[in-house]
Amino acid sequence: MAVSKHVRLSDVAAHAGVSIKTVSNVVNGFQHVRPSMRQHVQQAIDELGYRPDASGRTLRTGRTGLVGLAVPDLGNPYFADLAQRLVAEARKYDMRLLIEQTGGDRDEEVAILSGRGARMVDGLIFSPLSVHDEDLRNRKDQIPLVLLGEHEGGDIADRVDIDSVGVAFDAVTHLIEGGRRRIAMLGWVGTNTTHVSRNRRDGYLRALEAAGIARDPELIRVVHPWGRLTGKTAAEQLIASGVEFDAIFCGNDAIALGALTALREKNFNVPGDVAVIGIDNIEESEFCVPSLSTMAIDRQAMAERSFKLLHRRLESPDGETATLATPYALIRRGSSNTAEG
Amino acid sequence: MAVSKHVRLSDVAAHAGVSIKTVSNVVNGFQHVRPSMRQHVQQAIDELGYRPDASGRTLRTGRTGLVGLAVPDLGNPYFADLAQRLVAEARKYDMRLLIEQTGGDRDEEVAILSGRGARMVDGLIFSPLSVHDEDLRNRKDQIPLVLLGEHEGGDIADRVDIDSVGVAFDAVTHLIEGGRRRIAMLGWVGTNTTHVSRNRRDGYLRALEAAGIARDPELIRVVHPWGRLTGKTAAEQLIASGVEFDAIFCGNDAIALGALTALREKNFNVPGDVAVIGIDNIEESEFCVPSLSTMAIDRQAMAERSFKLLHRRLESPDGETATLATPYALIRRGSSNTAEG
DNA sequence: TTGTACGCGTTATCAG
DNA sequence: CTGATAACGCGTACAA
Numbered sequence A, B: 001m002a003v004s005k006h007v008r009l010s011d012v013a014a015h016a017g018v019s020i021k022t023v024s025n026v027v028n029g030f031q032h033v034r035p036s037m038r039q040h041v042q043q044a045i046d047e048l049g050y051r052p053d054a055s056g057r058t059l060r061t062g063r064t065g066l067v068g069l070a071v072p073d074l075g076n077p078y079f080a081d082l083a084q085r086l087v088a089e090a091r092k093y094d095m096r097l098l099i100e101q102t103g104g105d106r107d108e109e110v111a112i113l114s115g116r117g118a119r120m121v122d123g124l125i126f127s128p129l130s131v132h133d134e135d136l137r138n139r140k141d142q143i144p145l146v147l148l149g150e151h152e153g154g155d156i157a158d159r160v161d162i163d164s165v166g167v168a169f170d171a172v173t174h175l176i177e178g179g180r181r182r183i184a185m186l187g188w189v190g191t192n193t194t195h196v197s198r199n200r201r202d203g204y205l206r207a208l209e210a211a212g213i214a215r216d217p218e219l220i221r222v223v224h225p226w227g228r229l230t231g232k233t234a235a236e237q238l239i240a241s242g243v244e245f246d247a248i249f250c251g252n253d254a255i256a257l258g259a260l261t262a263l264r265e266k267n268f269n270v271p272g273d274v275a276v277i278g279i280d281n282i283e284e285s286e287f288c289v290p291s292l293s294t295m296a297i298d299r300q301a302m303a304e305r306s307f308k309l310l311h312r313r314l315e316s317p318d319g320e321t322a323t324l325a326t327p328y329a330l331i332r333r334g335s336s337n338t339a340e341g
Numbered sequence C: 001t002t003g004t005a006c007g008c009g010t011t012a013t014c015a016g
Numbered sequence D: 001c002t003g004a005t006a007a008c009g010c011g012t013a014c015a016a
Helices: A009-016 A020-027 A035-048 A054-061 A077-092 A106-113 A133-138 A164-177 A195-210 A228-240 A253-265 A299-315 B009-016 B020-027 B035-048 B054-061 B077-092 B106-113 B133-138 B164-177 B195-210 B228-240 B253-265 B299-315
Strands: A066-071 A096-101 A123-126 A145-150 A158-162 A183-188 A220-222 A247-250 A275-280 A293-297 A323-325 A328-331 B066-071 B096-101 B123-126 B145-150 B158-162 B183-188 B220-222 B247-250 B275-280 B293-297 B323-325 B328-331
Touching: A009 A020, A009 A035, A020 A035, A054 B054, A066 A077, A066 A106, A077 A096, A077 A299, A077 B077, A077 B096, A096 B077, A096 B096, A106 A123, A106 A133, A123 A299, A145 A195, A145 A299, A158 A299, A164 A183, A164 A195, A164 A247, A164 A275, A164 A293, A164 A328, A183 A195, A183 A228, A183 A253, A220 A228, A228 A247, A228 A253, A247 A253, A253 A275, A299 A323, B009 B020, B009 B035, B020 B035, B066 B077, B066 B106, B077 B096, B077 B299, B106 B123, B106 B133, B123 B299, B145 B195, B145 B299, B158 B299, B164 B183, B164 B195, B164 B247, B164 B275, B164 B293, B164 B328, B183 B195, B183 B228, B183 B253, B220 B228, B228 B247, B228 B253, B247 B253, B253 B275, B299 B323
Parallel strands: A066 A096, A066 A123, A123 A145, A145 A158, A158 A323, A183 A220, A183 A247, A247 A275, A275 A293, B066 B096, B066 B123, B123 B145, B145 B158, B158 B323, B183 B220, B183 B247, B247 B275, B275 B293
Antiparallel strands: A293 A328, B293 B328
């Protein structure tokens, strides 16, 4: 230890020959300080290299300037991109982001909801995967919460909503409009698990129904967890099962990229024999061969709206909760371009 | 406001009919507390829903339990993967990660080095891009610093080192051993900028020299910033320039993926006509067509060693600085497999 | 416009 | 083994 003690507000005050209050006024950019005094104090601050202490300030004001971001996995390009935009957005509000990874595990998600240990963040932006509505309602922590993703229950918290049913509906409808009738879905995970899987399956089924196409349970394949390798395996099993199919709708782009690999290895022509579409529009989808048609979900809008909601909630903690919808759009690329087939 | 005041240590103490110190002892798992007393206090804690306050604790102990991570860009899969591992590693030390994005901008990097605003982290893990040695030496902030990446100056701080010269040397030597002689490099950014570019160029040149191959300035192409699109453009310009080449060594995988796209569009056969190798081993490199040969840099080891160094420094702030080397290895894949050509 | 004094919630010292 | 009390650094009534 020993070497360098911290420079305190009182040290600056002593050095400048003024009171603590005056230094504090200068540091916090208070209005009514004489310019000459301001300059004098600023010089003392610079000379001593004073920098305000976060904990003292937090203890006094109750604000940390930190926002928690809880996502399943930063290694997932979708969440990495989202995190990047949220970090950038946070700076506009003079805040910083504390990252938590849940692994999509329910216990982990619940632990984070209850604030894991310490009141350290002013708010939490949370992209849940396995957590239940009751967990959300039962949470002990009272800090502002913004939920990202599937809209499930009622007005538990502010939300930035992704209409997965609509997204899936549009994706599958695009395949149908391309003349496909035997459309497989890769990405079912079972009834008891994530909303996102269920919603995307619902959208898939509704699109089939709207087009008067009968559903075939053989075409709905489990993928768990959602990833490139699991997607590839599921596609291989689909092929091996001998079921007839002319298109694959995938729960996300990672699954779709895995499916593309499987199809290529089995010498299927995409999109000639089989059309493929994913969801997320991760960067790679634009560059793979063939390029992957997908549903773009506006992550920049998600980031901006998350902080808009959070900021509003910090200003007035007791207002009504709000839900903001996230724009999405079909991206037509090679994997579903029947003109090329 | 109004609704829920925080539950303090003293509230628990009053509720349990004991002193603050005793409650604190229980909370912090102190040794010498009677089991019956411990249970009694724990019950009071649960009933009141008490949870310790981070700022008060920090103010007293001087520890925040937060570690800053400063990287150029989380959207880059390399840094996203690194961040993911660091977040996971942090939890083993009961710490959390605060993410900062520098954009590789020097001013931004310097600002983060001086602690931007508040003493809020116990240490900083920093992957610099543009910052100079003098900036590192001049930094005001005294918190423990772990530098990630190119080893440049002396013992400014603890380091987790990447031997970029050696990495590039191995990559280019692999191409040479495959019979290539006209090897282009995509990823030069000019003399005044990042160390990583300079070091990888040095490795490239040394490998050529070791094999007795003359260097050709025409083959060294600028790419800035390092990305997929810029890589593709640089490859297109290389092709358009009419220079003869039979291999491309790329500064990183993103550039290489862009180059692969350009080569495919111009109907080059990879690896038949042109072999390609990158650096980083991002996930996509394994799945693209043809799969991309690359140099794997052990990011898991980097994450573990970063925290090892940080922890050591927190324990003994005045010890000698250490530099730990990061393992790396050649990953042979389709893009350089001459047997397939 | 500037100075004084207090409290935010925690941990550490030291006496009992 | 437990209790009283003093810091930690800051912001802010309130007084001047």
